[in-house]
Amino acid sequence: MGIIISTLDFPEEIKNRLQDQHNAGLIFDELAGKDYTAFKIDFIQKKQESMEELAGIIADIVIEYLEKKFVNNIIRNRYQEFTLAEQNIIQEMTVEYLKNLLEKNKGQGNILSKEEIVKKILNYFHQSESLNLEGFVRFRLKDIINELEMAIELSVDDFIIQKEYNEFIDLLRYFVELQEPRIDLVNVVRRNNGSFQIMDEKKEVIISEYLEGYLAEIFKDDVEYEDLLVSALINLAPRKIVLHFHDEEAVETVRKIFGRKVELCAGCSHCKKGEGNEK
Numbered sequence: 001m002g003i004i005i006s007t008l009d010f011p012e013e014i015k016n017r018l019q020d021q022h023n024a025g026l027i028f029d030e031l032a033g034k035d036y037t038a039f040k041i042d043f044i045q046k047k048q049e050s051m052e053e054l055a056g057i058i059a060d061i062v063i064e065y066l067e068k069k070f071v072n073n074i075i076r077n078r079y080q081e082f083t084l085a086e087q088n089i090i091q092e093m094t095v096e097y098l099k100n101l102l103e104k105n106k107g108q109g110n111i112l113s114k115e116e117i118v119k120k121i122l123n124y125f126h127q128s129e130s131l132n133l134e135g136f137v138r139f140r141l142k143d144i145i146n147e148l149e150m151a152i153e154l155s156v157d158d159f160i161i162q163k164e165y166n167e168f169i170d171l172l173r174y175f176v177e178l179q180e181p182r183i184d185l186v187n188v189v190r191r192n193n194g195s196f197q198i199m200d201e202k203k204e205v206i207i208s209e210y211l212e213g214y215l216a217e218i219f220k221d222d223v224e225y226e227d228l229l230v231s232a233l234i235n236l237a238p239r240k241i242v243l244h245f246h247d248e249e250a251v252e253t254v255r256k257i258f259g260r261k262v263e264l265c266a267g268c269s270h271c272k273k274g275e276g277n278e279k
Helices: 011-020 047-078 084-104 114-125 133-140 142-178 209-219 225-236 248-261 269-274
Strands: 003-007 026-032 037-043 130-132 183-190 196-199 238-243 262-264
Touching: 003 011, 003 047, 003 133, 011 026, 011 037, 011 047, 026 047, 037 047, 047 084, 047 114, 047 133, 047 142, 084 142, 114 130, 114 133, 130 133, 133 142, 142 225, 142 248, 183 225, 196 225, 225 238, 225 248, 238 248, 248 262
Parallel strands: 003 130, 183 238, 238 262
Antiparallel strands: 003 037, 026 037, 183 196
16 A cells, blocks of 8 residues: 655646656656645555655655745735845745754754654654645644744844844945045054054044043943944044954945945054054
8 A cells, every 4th residue: 555645736846756766666646636636656665665765755845845835925925014025035034044053953853854854754654645745734744834934033033133234334324425524544453352443544543532432431331343433433534444454244344334435454564463452
């Protein structure tokens, strides 16, 4: 006695994968219905090994179904306040989040882990000889669906934060473009503790009440050094900014706001000893 697999959305995927496994102990007949397509699968080798082979095929399709169709449907139906392009980005973020989570846990005990889904499918095969793909996902993988919904929510939150950040950066960039330069050039060095030291064109430290007092009062202890740097540079309004460090994230932030005013030092004595300067 074999197994019957039926599906509404993935008949071609199942057929193609069964054909690939034709010489691996699985033979099948396709039974096309009005809505669903069914596949009657028989085993020509040891039943347990063939069932495991079939469970692996179905697990691959289930993962594809969950990642593409299920995630897509949730985002389209629940997050209509976002544009189609934004929904696509959220879907990509969700799939990437799941991929990273899977790699982090090396595929063990994780949502969309093929091994975990194979176990559930094999357990189902021992109870029934007929499996509907969509029904199996809906009723037998509720825990995975719940985790997927949480992954989507996290991706939406991350997208909103990134969108608000980009809008804020755009606003700062617009403000900088309207500023009249107050100083010709500043040099920025990153110190060992992560803070920044700003110097004029003579490499003399620029000291002002704004940099040392006003910023500290506003931001207290929860501020990022990059935020302080950006605020200080906006206040100084330099015509040109030379960065004597190569921290990718900080450099990118400054460049986003100040654009062509920013130059990256190719290397100088100040670069080499600047990070050790804690004065």
